Amino acid sequence: MPVFFEKEQHVLIQLDNATDWQSFCDSCEGYINPLYFRRIKDYLDQTAKTVVIEKGYVDADYRDTYFNFFSRKFAQYPSKTIRANFFTDRISPQMLFKLDRYQDAYIGFIVLRPNRVAPIGRTILNPSKLPFVSGHVCTAESSVHILGAELKARGFPYMSQDTDVTVCAHAACWMIFRYFSQRYSRYAEKWPYEVSQLTQDVSIGRLVPSKGLTAFQVTEMFANFGFSPEMYMRQQWGDLFEKLLYMYVESGLPVVAALSGHSHAITIIGHLSDFSIEPILTPASSDVFLTGLIANDDNFLPYHAIRKNDPIPPTGYWSRFKVEEIDTFIVPLYEKIHLSAEHVIELATAILSDGMLGLNVLSKQLKYEQIVTRTFLTSSKSFKKMRRGDSVPFGIASVYSEMAMPKFIWVCEISTPDLFKEGMIVGEILFDATANPRDTMAFLSIHYPDLLLLNDRDFLTNDPKRFSVHAVDTDEIIPYRCYVNNLCEV
Amino acid sequence: MNSLKKLKMKKVTNLLASKEDVDNVRFSLEQKTAQAFIDFAKSKQKVQEMAHLKYLD
Numbered sequence: 001m002p003v004f005f006e007k008e009q010h011v012l013i014q015l016d017n018a019t020d021w022q023s024f025c026d027s028c029e030g031y032i033n034p035l036y037f038r039r040i041k042d043y044l045d046q047t048a049k050t051v052v053i054e055k056g057y058v059d060a061d062y063r064d065t066y067f068n069f070f071s072r073k074f075a076q077y078p079s080k081t082i083r084a085n086f087f088t089d090r091i092s093p094q095m096l097f098k099l100d101r102y103q104d105a106y107i108g109f110i111v112l113r114p115n116r117v118a119p120i121g122r123t124i125l126n127p128s129k130l131p132f133v134s135g136h137v138c139t140a141e142s143s144v145h146i147l148g149a150e151l152k153a154r155g156f157p158y159m160s161q162d163t164d165v166t167v168c169a170h171a172a173c174w175m176i177f178r179y180f181s182q183r184y185s186r187y188a189e190k191w192p193y194e195v196s197q198l199t200q201d202v203s204i205g206r207l208v209p210s211k212g213l214t215a216f217q218v219t220e221m222f223a224n225f226g227f228s229p230e231m232y233m234r235q236q237w238g239d240l241f242e243k244l245l246y247m248y249v250e251s252g253l254p255v256v257a258a259l260s261g262h263s264h265a266i267t268i269i270g271h272l273s274d275f276s277i278e279p280i281l282t283p284a285s286s287d288v289f290l291t292g293l294i295a296n297d298d299n300f301l302p303y304h305a306i307r308k309n310d311p312i313p314p315t316g317y318w319s320r321f322k323v324e325e326i327d328t329f330i331v332p333l334y335e336k337i338h339l340s341a342e343h344v345i346e347l348a349t350a351i352l353s354d355g356m357l358g359l360n361v362l363s364k365q366l367k368y369e370q371i372v373t374r375t376f377l378t379s380s381k382s383f384k385k386m387r388r389g390d391s392v393p394f395g396i397a398s399v400y401s402e403m404a405m406p407k408f409i410w411v412c413e414i415s416t417p418d419l420f421k422e423g424m425i426v427g428e429i430l431f432d433a434t435a436n437p438r439d440t441m442a443f444l445s446i447h448y449p450d451l452l453l454l455n456d457r458d459f460l461t462n463d464p465k466r467f468s469v470h471a472v473d474t475d476e477i478i479p480y481r482c483y484v485n486n487l488c489e490v
Numbered sequence: 491m492n493s494l495k496k497l498k499m500k501k502v503t504n505l506l507a508s509k510e511d512v513d514n515v516r517f518s519l520e521q522k523t524a525q526a527f528i529d530f531a532k533s534k535q536k537v538q539e540m541a542h543l544k545y546l547d
Contacts, residue, residue: 169546204545212547219541231541236533258544265546328544342530343523350522356506356515398493437527440519452499453506462512469506470499 003027004093010147011053014090021045024084027053031082031112032119040084040110040120043301043317047130048086048107052099052146057083061122061174062113064191065165069208070115081121082112085146088129100149108153109144113162120160122178124153125302127490132317133303135294136487137270138254140183154488156254156269157182158302159192166192169213169265171298172256173198173221176267176332179254187226198224212263215328218256227332230340234327240342242323246271246287247341248331251377252486257295258328259321266321268329270294270487272305275421279372282417283352285345286374293323336434337377337408343437344375348412348429351443359414363448365477366427372420374482375412377433380405382485393478396452403454405444408433413482414448424479432457441466449477 002014003023011027013020025037032040059081070077089105099106107129111121124142127133137156144151157178161171174195180187190198196207198221205211213221215231222229234241245268248255254269272292279288293306297319304319306326312318333340351357352368359368387400410431415424427447435442435457446453452470459466494501506512 167547203542210547212545214542215544215546216541218546231537233537233540233544235540236536258546260544260546263545263547340530343527346523346526347519350519354515354518354522356511356518362505394498395493395496398496399491402491402493437530440516440523451502452497462509462516464507464509464512466512467506468494469502470494470497471502471505472499 005096009055010096011055012091012093012096013051013053015045015048015051016090024051024053027055028082028084028112031114036119039301044086044107047088049089049105050087050091052085052087052091052096054083054085054146056080057111059083059111059113059121060189061159061191062111062115064193065115065162068193069165077116078114081114083109084112085109085144085151086125097147098149099146100151103151106144106151106153108155111159115162115164117164118160118162120158120301123158123302124155125158126154127156127303127488128154130303130317132315133294133305133490134316135270135272135292135305136250136489137294137303138179138252138486139488140179142182156267156296156302158296158298160298162192164209165196167210167212168298169218169256170195170210172265172267172296173218173225175269175296176254176256177225179269180332190225195221213265215258215330218258218265218330222256222330222332225332226335228335228337229330229332231328231330237342240345242290243285243287243345244341245293245326245329246290247345247375248329248377249293250286250374250486253331253333253377255329255331257326258330259325260327261325262321264297264299266295266297266304268293268295268306268326269303270490279417283368283371283373284417286372286420288372293326295319297321334408336406339410339431339433339435339437339442341375341377344410344412344431347431347440347442348373348375350440351429351446352412352414357446357453359448362446362451362453365449365474366414366416370416372415372417373412374415374420374425375410376483376486377408377410378483378486379407380409381407383409383411383430383483386483386485390481392480394452394472396447399452399454400445403444404457405430406432406434409444411483415479415482419479420482422479423482423484425482426477426479450474
């Protein structure tokens with residue numbers, strides 16, 4: 001009977017078989033219903049070997065909805081929750097007070113809310129510990145304290161809607177807000193009821209209990225949270241729509257995606273790419289390798305894969321939705337990102353194919369017709385930090401370190417199909433993310449395999465001194481590592 | 491920039507060295523992007539007009 005401390009606040013269950021899982025369900029009685037129990041069991045059955053249950057756990061997110069909403073109902077709702085912590089190792093009961101020794105085995109936690117309908121509250125599960133998850137995903141770290149032991153939960157925050165205060169669109173926004181507040185100190189933590197009050201638009205009805213949100217309201221909530229959001233609709237952007245979506249996700253920006261055919265909203269948090277795909281045509285951009293997106297859909301558990309093409313692969317955690325069903329997305333941009341993805345695509349293409357600045361004119365080593373590009377947004381701080389420790393040839397890493405850059409830059413990496421498969425690039429164009437889209441001199445630098453051109457952004461005129469051009473006479477292309485910091489590879 | 495002294499590349503002085511050259515670069519880039527940027531502005535306006543029609547529950 002591997003259930004320990006059954007009558008205590010902290011219960012440890014070794015999950016060896018179906019009976020043990022039933023013990024988990026019994027220990028959480030009233031806080032979990034059969035549907036959600038099955039969902040959790042099916043999700044973690046092959047991975048979790050121990051669960052540590054914390055009864056009477058005070059969860060700030062549930063407390064917020066409790067005090068502002070559930071406490072006002074006629075029926076009693078408990079104010080506390082249960083937090084279930086899952087581990088990949090079989091932990092003996094003697095180790096209950098030393099759980100920090102099991103950091104490597106820590107999958108994460110699921111908070112169970114006693115709201116009678118949809119119990120899964122704040123959840124962080126490490127995608128690297130889940131064998132059915134693969135791809136590139138946004139992750140953030142959160143501290144967890146169990147019986148005095150501190151553990152780190154790494155993953156993308158998740159919760160399901162409670163169908164009262166929050167619906168799918170609230171849950172999708174909350175996940176993004178929580179990701180940002182965990183990862184960047186400039187963003188304050190927002191709880192679910194607070195999230196529901198971030199829109200003041202009551203033109204379609206009261207805010208709570210909520211019956212749904214419009215894309216307009218989601219954008220308003222993003223703006224009131226502190227973002228400078230942009231909205232894209234497939235109908236208006238056509239073929240460019242999926243490319244733009246991919247570029248923002250590649251930039252480490254999770255987006256709220258709407259599937260209007262299902263009146264549903266999900267959070268896109270990563271992508272699945274198959275780099276063994278041979279691009280049919282070059283020049284190509286890296287979205288040609290895209291096979292799917294990774295989403296947090298509040299109707300399921302985290303890291304749901306959304307396929308680009310049929311059929312659904314036999315293994316993995318796949319959604320019934322397809323990428324083509326996403327018809328709108330809202331991206332949470334930082335206020336100082338003025339240049340949007342579509343402008344950068346155009347500017348980069350114009351430069352690379354230009355009669356004076358293009359590859360075919362300025363590089364002897366590489367032709368425009370041979371290249372694969374990958375374009376993304378990143379902070380100049382992270383870019384400099386990574387490039388500093390990298391072997392960018394000819395001392396260019398030092399130039400980047402010293403270059404004056406805005407807080408955020410757009411990067412268009414240049415590679416070839418063969419090198420890109422190995423995660424290697426041969427150059428990049430950097431853009432000032434604060435530039436006006438119509439300022440065609442928005443680039444900070446152009447680096448081709450045998451040339452470096454710097455553009456002084458402070459020049460107002462076409463004075464040639466704004467450019468500083470450096471070249472090397474070489475027969476060899478020296479590749480270096482592509483930029484990796486925005487997403488975590490799983 | 492101090493780091494340019496350590497750069498293992500030679501400074502090129504005859505490339506994009508006149509005001510006319512830079513004029514031409516700017517003109518060329520403007521020409522290549524002008525129509526796309528007009529289309530983008532129209533798309534964004536349309537998106538704003540339709541935002542209230544996308545209902546998510």
